[in-house]
Amino acid sequence: MTVTTPLVNGTSYCTVTAYSADSYKQAIDFYSKFLSLEDLTSNAQEQSTTISNGSISIKIQLKENPQQQSQVANQLEQLKAMEKTQDWRSHVQESLVFSTANILINKETLTALQYPTQSYPSELFPMELYTLDPLGNVIGVTSTKNAISTKPTEPPAQKKAKFASGLPSKVHSFTDLSYRMKTTDNYPSLPKTTNEKNKKAIAVMTSGGDAQGMNSNVRAIVRSAIFKGCRAFVVMEGYEGLVRGGPEYIKECSWEDVRGWSAEGGTNIGTARCLEFRERAGRLLGAQHLIEAGVDALIVCGGDGSLTGADLFRSEWPSLIEELLANKRISQDQFDKYKHLNICGTVGSIDNDMSTTDATIGAYSALDRICTAIDYVEATANSHSRAFVVEVMGRNCGWLALLAGIATSADYIFIPEKPATSSEWQDQMCDIVSKHRARGKRTTIVIVAEGAISVDLTPISPADVHKVLVDRLGLDTRITTLGHVQRGGTAVAYDRMLATLQGVEAVNAVLESTPETPSPLIAINENKIVRKPLVESVRLTKEVAAAIQAKDFKKAMSLRDTEFIEHLKNFMAINSADHNEPKLAADKRLKIAIVNVGAPAGGINSAVYSMATYCMSQGHKPYAIYNGWSGLARHESVRSLDWKSMIGWQSRGGSELGTNRNTPEEADIGMIAYYFQKYQFDGLVIVGGFEAFESLNQLEKARESYPAFRIPMVLIPATLSNNVPGTEYSLGSDTALNALMEYCDVVKQSAASTRGRTFVVDVQGGNSGYLATCAALAVGAQASYVPEEGIPLPQLQQDIETLAESFESAKGRGRNGKLILKSTNASKALGATDLANVITAEANGRFDAKPAFPGHVQQGGLPSPIDRTRATRFAIKAVDFIEEQQQTMASVRAADDEFNADDKDVSATATVLGVKRSHIVFSSIRQLYDYETEISLRMPKVIHWQGTRAIADHLVGRKRVD
Numbered sequence: 001m002t003v004t005t006p007l008v009n010g011t012s013y014c015t016v017t018a019y020s021a022d023s024y025k026q027a028i029d030f031y032s033k034f035l036s037l038e039d040l041t042s043n044a045q046e047q048s049t050t051i052s053n054g055s056i057s058i059k060i061q062l063k064e065n066p067q068q069q070s071q072v073a074n075q076l077e078q079l080k081a082m083e084k085t086q087d088w089r090s091h092v093q094e095s096l097v098f099s100t101a102n103i104l105i106n107k108e109t110l111t112a113l114q115y116p117t118q119s120y121p122s123e124l125f126p127m128e129l130y131t132l133d134p135l136g137n138v139i140g141v142t143s144t145k146n147a148i149s150t151k152p153t154e155p156p157a158q159k160k161a162k163f164a165s166g167l168p169s170k171v172h173s174f175t176d177l178s179y180r181m182k183t184t185d186n187y188p189s190l191p192k193t194t195n196e197k198n199k200k201a202i203a204v205m206t207s208g209g210d211a212q213g214m215n216s217n218v219r220a221i222v223r224s225a226i227f228k229g230c231r232a233f234v235v236m237e238g239y240e241g242l243v244r245g246g247p248e249y250i251k252e253c254s255w256e257d258v259r260g261w262s263a264e265g266g267t268n269i270g271t272a273r274c275l276e277f278r279e280r281a282g283r284l285l286g287a288q289h290l291i292e293a294g295v296d297a298l299i300v301c302g303g304d305g306s307l308t309g310a311d312l313f314r315s316e317w318p319s320l321i322e323e324l325l326a327n328k329r330i331s332q333d334q335f336d337k338y339k340h341l342n343i344c345g346t347v348g349s350i351d352n353d354m355s356t357t358d359a360t361i362g363a364y365s366a367l368d369r370i371c372t373a374i375d376y377v378e379a380t381a382n383s384h385s386r387a388f389v390v391e392v393m394g395r396n397c398g399w400l401a402l403l404a405g406i407a408t409s410a411d412y413i414f415i416p417e418k419p420a421t422s423s424e425w426q427d428q429m430c431d432i433v434s435k436h437r438a439r440g441k442r443t444t445i446v447i448v449a450e451g452a453i454s455v456d457l458t459p460i461s462p463a464d465v466h467k468v469l470v471d472r473l474g475l476d477t478r479i480t481t482l483g484h485v486q487r488g489g490t491a492v493a494y495d496r497m498l499a500t501l502q503g504v505e506a507v508n509a510v511l512e513s514t515p516e517t518p519s520p521l522i523a524i525n526e527n528k529i530v531r532k533p534l535v536e537s538v539r540l541t542k543e544v545a546a547a548i549q550a551k552d553f554k555k556a557m558s559l560r561d562t563e564f565i566e567h568l569k570n571f572m573a574i575n576s577a578d579h580n581e582p583k584l585a586a587d588k589r590l591k592i593a594i595v596n597v598g599a600p601a602g603g604i605n606s607a608v609y610s611m612a613t614y615c616m617s618q619g620h621k622p623y624a625i626y627n628g629w630s631g632l633a634r635h636e637s638v639r640s641l642d643w644k645s646m647i648g649w650q651s652r653g654g655s656e657l658g659t660n661r662n663t664p665e666e667a668d669i670g671m672i673a674y675y676f677q678k679y680q681f682d683g684l685v686i687v688g689g690f691e692a693f694e695s696l697n698q699l700e701k702a703r704e705s706y707p708a709f710r711i712p713m714v715l716i717p718a719t720l721s722n723n724v725p726g727t728e729y730s731l732g733s734d735t736a737l738n739a740l741m742e743y744c745d746v747v748k749q750s751a752a753s754t755r756g757r758t759f760v761v762d763v764q765g766g767n768s769g770y771l772a773t774c775a776a777l778a779v780g781a782q783a784s785y786v787p788e789e790g791i792p793l794p795q796l797q798q799d800i801e802t803l804a805e806s807f808e809s810a811k812g813r814g815r816n817g818k819l820i821l822k823s824t825n826a827s828k829a830l831g832a833t834d835l836a837n838v839i840t841a842e843a844n845g846r847f848d849a850k851p852a853f854p855g856h857v858q859q860g861g862l863p864s865p866i867d868r869t870r871a872t873r874f875a876i877k878a879v880d881f882i883e884e885q886q887q888t889m890a891s892v893r894a895a896d897d898e899f900n901a902d903d904k905d906v907s908a909t910a911t912v913l914g915v916k917r918s919h920i921v922f923s924s925i926r927q928l929y930d931y932e933t934e935i936s937l938r939m940p941k942v943i944h945w946q947g948t949r950a951i952a953d954h955l956v957g958r959k960r961v962d
């Protein structure tokens with residue numbers, strides 16, 4: 001596929017190639033129908049047809065080639081086979097995406113033409129829709145609008161799909177409060193089944209060790225099932241409940257039953273480790289009880305064991321029901337009706353040991369408990385200059401120990417995937433700890449995963465480690481076993497969101513399932529919720545355990561996901577490196593500068609610490625620019641970073657280097673170039689938000705005049721507003737979200753105690769509604785108002801009525817604290833106090849509203865483990881990028897006179913590092929700044945979290961006004 005002139009959020013002209021006459025005809029038919037393109041021009045000589053609608057043109061050319069055709073046919077077959085299980089886009093090099101005004105119409109067309117489809121973020125609220133054209137290409141449409149544009153999308157009533165030209169939209173000023181994001185577009189009207197008997201019944205259970213976030217998962221499944229016209233059931237006490245059966249254990253659940261669950265720890269429907277279910281007789285009872293309760297689909301939220309059980313249950317199902325029928329324990333009707341077990345897994349376990357998903361529900365909350373505990377221990381360790389051996393959970397998996405090791409910059413970790421002989425680990429640990437002590441560190445933290453072993457599979461206990469630290473190093477050493485504290489408390493924001501989004505997706509998955517569809521497991525890859533085949537995930541997970549048992553540790557490690565391997569490599573590089581023997585040869589060693597720009601955000605210090613220590617392990621010299629660009633321009637505030645002065649930075653909030661919002665041009669770009677020249681920097685890392693983004697753009701544009709800037713430059717996005725173009729995640733946004741969520745939980749409790757009260761919480765985030773939207777999802781706020789939508793009065797009126805109804809129907813039930821989240825910039829006219837007054841007046845005595853201002857609490861205290869560990873990952877990727885781009889830039893510098901800033905390879909060396917869906921990507925600042933940013937609004941043109949709003953709304957029953 002050749003894509004010419006790709007433009008933001010669409011394309012204006014492209015050429016696709018057919019390798020057979022048949023597929024050529026099919027392609028013409030496909031494109032004209034799918035994209036409603038009516039204007040067809042054929043060129044007989046060239047054997048091509050161009051179809052267009054004035055703003056987009058697609059040229060289909062015929063180049064007969066049987067060999068290529070058979071390759072295309074194969075590819076099509078393969079892609080079709082993975083329609084329900086894998087994201088097509090990760091299997092092709094490029095895909096073509098058009099903007100659409102009404103994605104549902106495109107979907108209808110594809111369904112009518114019987115083309116396969118994939119929808120994102122979900123079937124229920126598709127914002128992106130993909131299909132396969134007859135030529136083997138992945139073609140998509142997106143309704144993700146330029147959220148900043150004041151031009152409303154055409155109403156859904158419009159019969160024909162229309163496509164934007166893809167041209168960057170006009171820049172509008174923020175003073176306009178018109179309806180920028182039309183969330184109602186995401187609410188397809190759902191077919192409601194009126195006949196109770198015909199309603200599908202979806203049950204959810206939690207199983208294995210409890211995990212924070214399980215309650216959010218259950219809540220989302222119950223409410224989503226009801227929202228989609230199904231009956232919702234819960235199975236109490238995990239598989240135990242299935243084995244026992246009856247209405248006491250398999251209960252129908254209402255919308256109200258799960259109110260407020262997101263903010264509760266543990267699992268309210270109970271969990272168990274059930275021995276009987278491991279036996280066929282137990283599973284036979286389970287099958288019988290499910291059928292008796294009339295359950296059509298079962299969603300299991302549990303760890304590797306629970307999902308292994310689920311997988312087995314499904315594979316045995318046909319023989320189980322045969323046996324039940326033969327023994328007359330079920331009727332023929334029941335047999336016919338429940339022939340296929342519709343099952344789905346959402347992975348809930350603190351261990352994070354399930355293959356194919358990056359994170360399991362609960363893992364980041366447990367990590368949060370661990371890091372908080374180690375931060376506490378660090379203080380007392382420092383006072384006494386002691387060593388601590390901390391035991392963390394993780395039966396067969398070292399994820400918790402590894403990530404905690406990175407987040408707290410522990411000295412040494414023990415994980416089951418990478419064992420050593422007893423003498424090896426003793427020597428290595430003592431060597432590293434001694435080096436750290438010699439460099440001036442007063443504390444020693446060693447983390448031992450519960451499942452830690454040596455190469456002969458002998459368990460390594462904290463006592464073994466303690467003995468070595470005392471006997472060989474003479475350290476005053478204590479053991480701290482964290483135990484079930486790790487599974488305690490409420491879920492962090494990430495887990496609440498993950499559990500909620502996965503719950504919604506699980507319901508979609510079971511509703512779409514056919515007898516032929518393999519059972520799915522709902523996973524997450526980077527930032528994207530995906531479906532994976534349950535059988536395959538279970539198989540891979542079991543293989544890890546088997547490889548460990550077989551002492552094939554290389555294989556065990558290779559079976560862990562690539563992110564795990566990357567984390568381990570990073571941990572070793574930054575915490576165990578020998579600075580006297582760096583990795584790179586002398587001629588490859590660089591001088592790399594780092595600067596913080598903008599407001600503080602959680603994880604900034606972790607990024608600096610990781611960048612600098614990684615540089616040291618590679619042999620580079622890390623330089624800090626203190627107090628931003630103005631510090632450099634006015635006071636030459638540059639110093640090389642040394643290891644000792646950074647002790648503790650990994651877990652510290654704020655910005656140790658000092659930060660401000662000045663851009664290079666405001667500070668004096670000429671002076672900055674002068675100092676870059678003076679220090680001969682070979683690379684630059686900028687950590688910050690939108691001002692950092694502006695800074696990178698200015699430096700890149702100034703390369704023409706200042707050769708000192710002709711070096712690789714990487715921006716690591718860090719801002720709680722999460723508004724940096726080129727990434728769906730910025731450092732600090734998770735810390736801020738947790739700070740805001742905790743504040744909201746407390747305020748909600750106060751509202752519940754007062755009865756009949758709503759708090760209007762004022763949320764930071766500049767012109768970005770990200771924080772308000774995610775917090776609304778995590779705390780179950782009744783409504784959120786964001787700058788992208790403004791506060792339309794009819795919607796406000798509707799929200800007040802919905803609140804009044806909700807208070808009325810709750811009738812004295814104490815759990816009903818309500819929240820409304822309002823981004824400060826959602827309205828210029830209405831502050832949180834005004835809004836609360838308006839709501840109180842309009843409620844007319846039915847309830848009242850008070851404002852609440854978390855203010856700079858939202859900038860967070862200590863950075864969250866997510867922000868710390870991602871900071872490390874990003875920082876190391878940034879340094880790697882600078883290393884990789886040296887050659888390009890060295891030749892550019894050598895050929896001074898011929899500098900061509902427009903050369904794509906050159907401009908790509910000024911880049912923004914970010915997460916996009918399931919990948920970490922580098923995007924050139926030029927592309928982002930010139931085409932993908934609404935500069936005056938300090939916002940990306942495309943908002944990636946729009947679908948989250950719809951889900952947050954539907955899970956609280958918010959009614960939307962058109």
Ligand SMILES: Nc1ncnc2c1ncn2[C@@H]1O[C@H](COP(=O)(O)OP(=O)(O)OP(=O)(O)O)[C@@H](O)[C@H]1O
Pocket residue numbers: 207208209210239272273274275276277278279302303304305306307308309310312348349350351
């Ligand atoms: N191979 C299996 N066959 C049938 N059922 C199983 C199997 N493995 C586990 N189960 C069921 O799942 C339950 C939970 O499994 P397990 O104790 O391994 O926890 P888990 O789901 O891995 O969660 P976690 O590790 O987070 O505690 C078991 O008690 C059992 O009922």
Ligand SMILES: O=P(O)(O)OC[C@H]1O[C@](O)(CO)[C@@H](O)[C@@H]1O
Pocket residue numbers: 209303349350351393394395450487
């Ligand atoms: O709560 P229990 O049954 O003692 O189980 C503890 C185990 O559960 C987990 O917390 C989760 O699997 C493991 O890390 C730990 O080994």
Ligand SMILES: [Mg+2]
Pocket residue numbers: 208303304305349351353
């Ligand atoms: Mg497990």
